[in-house]
Amino acid sequence: MKSEPTVFLFFPFLLRLKLESTNLPILIHYTMRTSIRQYSSRPVEDDLLNELLAQAEQTQTMGNLQLYSVVVTRSDEMKQKLAPAHFNQPMVTGAPVVLTFCADYHRTTAWAQHRKGHPGYDNFLSYQNAATDALLFCQRFCDLAEAAGLGLCFLGTTVYQPAAIIRLLQLPQLVMPVATITLGWPAEHPNPSDRLPLSAIRHDETYQPVTAETIDRDYAAKEALPENLEFVRINQTETLAQIFTDIRYTAKDCQTLSTGLLEALRMQGFLD
Amino acid sequence: MKSEPTVFLFFPFLLRLKLESTNLPILIHYTMRTSIRQYSSRPVEDDLLNELLAQAEQTQTMGNLQLYSVVVTRSDEMKQKLAPAHFNQPMVTGAPVVLTFCADYHRTTAWAQHRKGHPGYDNFLSYQNAATDALLFCQRFCDLAEAAGLGLCFLGTTVYQPAAIIRLLQLPQLVMPVATITLGWPAEHPNPSDRLPLSAIRHDETYQPVTAETIDRDYAAKEALPENLEFVRINQTETLAQIFTDIRYTAKDCQTLSTGLLEALRMQGFLD
Numbered sequence: 001m002k003s004e005p006t007v008f009l010f011f012p013f014l015l016r017l018k019l020e021s022t023n024l025p026i027l028i029h030y031t032m033r034t035s036i037r038q039y040s041s042r043p044v045e046d047d048l049l050n051e052l053l054a055q056a057e058q059t060q061t062m063g064n065l066q067l068y069s070v071v072v073t074r075s076d077e078m079k080q081k082l083a084p085a086h087f088n089q090p091m092v093t094g095a096p097v098v099l100t101f102c103a104d105y106h107r108t109t110a111w112a113q114h115r116k117g118h119p120g121y122d123n124f125l126s127y128q129n130a131a132t133d134a135l136l137f138c139q140r141f142c143d144l145a146e147a148a149g150l151g152l153c154f155l156g157t158t159v160y161q162p163a164a165i166i167r168l169l170q171l172p173q174l175v176m177p178v179a180t181i182t183l184g185w186p187a188e189h190p191n192p193s194d195r196l197p198l199s200a201i202r203h204d205e206t207y208q209p210v211t212a213e214t215i216d217r218d219y220a221a222k223e224a225l226p227e228n229l230e231f232v233r234i235n236q237t238e239t240l241a242q243i244f245t246d247i248r249y250t251a252k253d254c255q256t257l258s259t260g261l262l263e264a265l266r267m268q269g270f271l272d
Numbered sequence: 273m274k275s276e277p278t279v280f281l282f283f284p285f286l287l288r289l290k291l292e293s294t295n296l297p298i299l300i301h302y303t304m305r306t307s308i309r310q311y312s313s314r315p316v317e318d319d320l321l322n323e324l325l326a327q328a329e330q331t332q333t334m335g336n337l338q339l340y341s342v343v344v345t346r347s348d349e350m351k352q353k354l355a356p357a358h359f360n361q362p363m364v365t366g367a368p369v370v371l372t373f374c375a376d377y378h379r380t381t382a383w384a385q386h387r388k389g390h391p392g393y394d395n396f397l398s399y400q401n402a403a404t405d406a407l408l409f410c411q412r413f414c415d416l417a418e419a420a421g422l423g424l425c426f427l428g429t430t431v432y433q434p435a436a437i438i439r440l441l442q443l444p445q446l447v448m449p450v451a452t453i454t455l456g457w458p459a460e461h462p463n464p465s466d467r468l469p470l471s472a473i474r475h476d477e478t479y480q481p482v483t484a485e486t487i488d489r490d491y492a493a494k495e496a497l498p499e500n501l502e503f504v505r506i507n508q509t510e511t512l513a514q515i516f517t518d519i520r521y522t523a524k525d526c527q528t529l530s531t532g533l534l535e536a537l538r539m540q541g542f543l544d
Contacts, residue, residue, distance in 0.1 A: 033330055050470055057467040058305055059411065060426040063516055064465050071475045078477055102479075107472065108516075110482040111491055115513035120523020125530040128431050132451065135404055136426075139331065139411035154332040154408075159400050170478040179404065193336050195329040198322055200379065203343045205350055206442040207374075210382040219383055241387035244335055244380075251392020258397040 034192040036151025037091050039184025044096045044150065052148065056141035061133050065108050068134035070141075071169045073098040078168070085164040086157040086180065095182035100158065100165065101138040103130035105174040121174060127270035131178045138179045151186035154179065160257050162264040173269040194222055306464040308423025309363050311456025316368045316422065324420065328413035333405050337380050340406035342413075343441045345370040350440070357436040358429040358452065367454035372430065372437065373410040375402035377446040393446060399542035403450045410451045423458035426451065432529050434536040445541040466494055 053070065061067065073079055074097055082100075083092040092098055105121040112119040121130075142152055158165065158180045165177045200218035208214075222228060223240050235243045245251075265271045325342065333339065345351055346369055354372075355364040364370055377393040384391040393402075414424055430437065430452045437449045472490035480486075494500060495512050507515045517523075537543045 035332060050474075053474060054467075054470050057470070057473070058464060060307060060414070062428045063520060064467075065516065066468055066473060069473045069475060069479070071477070071479060073477060075477055104473075107482050107490075111487050112513040112517045114484055114487050115511040117511065117513040117517035118523065119517045120526055121521075123526050123530040125431065125526050125533050128533060129428065131403070132407055132428070132431075135407040136411045139408045140415065142332070143412065143415045156334045156401065156404070159397065159404075168478075169475075172479060172482075175479060192330060195326075195336075196338055198326050198329070201329070201338060201341045201376075202322075202325060203341060203441075205343070205345060205347055206440075207341070207343060207444060207447065210379050210444075212386055215383050215386050218379075239387040239389065241384040241389040244337065245384045245389035245391045248335060249393075251390065254392055254395050254397050258395040261397050261400060 032192060033146055034190050035153045036184075036186045036188060036190075037094075037153050037182075038186070038188040039091075039095050039151065039182075040187040042096075042185040044184060048148065049097065052141060052144045055144055056137055059136050059140040061136070062129050066133065066137075067104055067108060067130035068137045069102050069104040069107065069175065070137075071100040071102065071171075073100065081168050082165065085161045085168070086155050087160075089155060089157065091153050091155070091182040092180075095153075095184045097183040099141075099181045099183060100169060100177050101134045101141075101179040101181070102171060103127060103134045103176045103178050105130050106172050109174055122269045124265075124271055126174075127176060127265060130174075131176070134178050138181065142181065145183060149185070150183055151188075152181050152183045154181055159261055162261060163267065166264060166268065171268070176265065176268050176270060194225055194228075196222065304464060305418050306462050307425045308456075308458045308460060308462075309366075309425050309454075310458070310460040311363075311367050311423065311454075312459040314368075314457040316456060320420065321369065324413060324416045327416055328409055331408050331412040333409070334401050338405065338409075339375065339377055339380060339402035340409045341374050341376040341379065341447065342409075343372040343374065343443075345372065353440050354437065357433045357440070358427050359432075361427060361429065363425050363427070363454035367425075367456045369455040371413075371453045371455060372441060372449050373406045373413075373451040373453070374443060375399060375406045375448045375450050377402050378444050381446055394541045396537075396543055398446075399448065399537060402446075403448070406450050410453065414453065417455060421457070422455055423460075424453050424455045426453055431533055434533060435539065438536060438540065443540070448537065448540050448542060466497055466500075468494065 049072070057066065073082060076093070079093045079098060082098060083089070086092050105126050109119040109121055111117075142154070145152055158177050162177055165171075166175075169177070171177065196218055199214070228240050231243065232238075232240055235247060237243050237246065262271065321344070329338065345354060348365070351365045351370060354370060355361070358364050377398050381391040381393055383389075414426070417424055430449050434449055437443075438447075441449070443449065468490055471486070500512050503515065504510075504512055507519060509515050509518065534543065
């Protein structure tokens with residue numbers, strides 16, 4: 001990482017060699033990434049989508065079982081129907097493609113049943129394993145898509161009203177939506193959003209206590225950013241943290257949505 | 273994706289331009305990835321680790337809250353202690369670095385408490401959100417680390433005996449381990465493992481039924497691979513699927529481990 005950037009030929013057969021030594025350009029690209037919510041009218045070709053999905057399959061997966069699936073939404077009608085489940089965020093109808101990544105033990109269970117196996121994946125551990133597989137696959141897909149120049153936005157709303165998504169996408173037992181991506185060619189180039197210093201998230205050997213001192217050390221710069229000061233002003237709170245705890249992700253909402261999420265897991269067969 | 277590979281200068285200030293058009297070399301690299309379980313004696317420098325972690329922070333995260341943390345294990349003593357929680361897989365003591373990625377609402381809750389907020393994240397939705405953040409961050413880190421030439425192996429065992437890991441790493445309330453990575457410079461170059469055809473995992477508009485026909489279509493090639501035929505022979509089963517359902521991930525084991533996982537979530541404050 002410390003080597004100076006150098007001009008080098010980036011040709012497939014040279015790639016392995018180069019990647020073994022320094023890889024600064026790729027890292028620099030990653031640093032620049034940010035969520036994209038505005039898309040151009042340029043279509044996302046199905047060949048490209050297939051290539052990205054197929055390459056993303058190479059990511060790590062439990063026992064090589066690939067406990068995930070992805071539902072591709074291109075039709076305007078389905079986007080319109082999906083939008084309310086995502087609180088009508090405009091990216092759902094505005095993006096050429098919407099991808100719903102699902103934890104999926106249904107296909108693997110069906111495979112085993114047709115091959116004289118005795119599958120028993122109607123439990124919470126199996127949900128955790130499949131959700132993990134689906135999220136790793138999703139992030140890998142995002143990394144590849146962004147590397148190809150596409151822009152995307154991750155919708156956390158997927159697990160807020162999962163029952164509606166399950167119904168619309170006709171997800172069978174042992175399939176649970178865990179992530180949604182809106183995808184297209186960027187029509188905006190926003191600045192990357194701020195992140196905490198590494199001291200906030202890295203712990204050596206054991207988890208280090210979070211104290212008033214470490215909070216000031218790790219959050220002061222974030223709280224002092226002009227855009228966050230403005231964010232506080234608009235939301236009429238005293239502190240930045242209050243926007244999240246008292247307005248956006250309140251205890252009451254989290255409790256209510258938790259109940260719905262657990263019900264959906266039960267409905268899909270992942271909880272007794 | 274269809275363009276021919278071309279020689280181009282891969283210089284940082286040219287990068288954005290190039291990435292907007294075609295990005296074949298990066299994609300080719302990704303195709304080659306596979307898990308690495310044998311590491312050379314070359315150390316993983318802390319500067320490199322920090323740079324990779326810091327760059328991985330740029331990935332998507334809920335409300336820009338970064339609901340994750342990572343515990344870095346370098347000491348032999350801690351690796352020895354962690355190993356049994358991972359069923360003594362040799363990578364844990366054999367790798368220069370072990371990283372435990374955690375869903376973390378503890379730090380954000382402490383921040384809010386010190387800033388006059390009213391956090392309420394002791395519920396399952398909050399676990400789901402934080403686990404998602406942690407897994408996306410983990411996969412992003414893996415992509416960056418592999419692009420830098422490092423090798424790694426994802427240990428699914430993290431959620432099998434989480435209580436032991438929680439105790440050893442001294443994880444406080446609202447912190448839950450969700451993924452472990454062993455990391456080092458590769459001392460082996462195994463072939464990538466097989467993957468299902470895209471037809472197995474891609475669904476258009478709605479989830480398409482899984483039938484005897486689609487299973488044959490999607491699993492026949494996998495079942496016919498010499499290494500999988502050998503895998504069946506060694507395990508003395510009739511089918512490949514039976515290895516997973518009847519030997520490796522049995523219903524009985526999944527049930528038992530589910531109970532432990534839910535208990536750990538309750539202990540960490542994510543379930544009532």
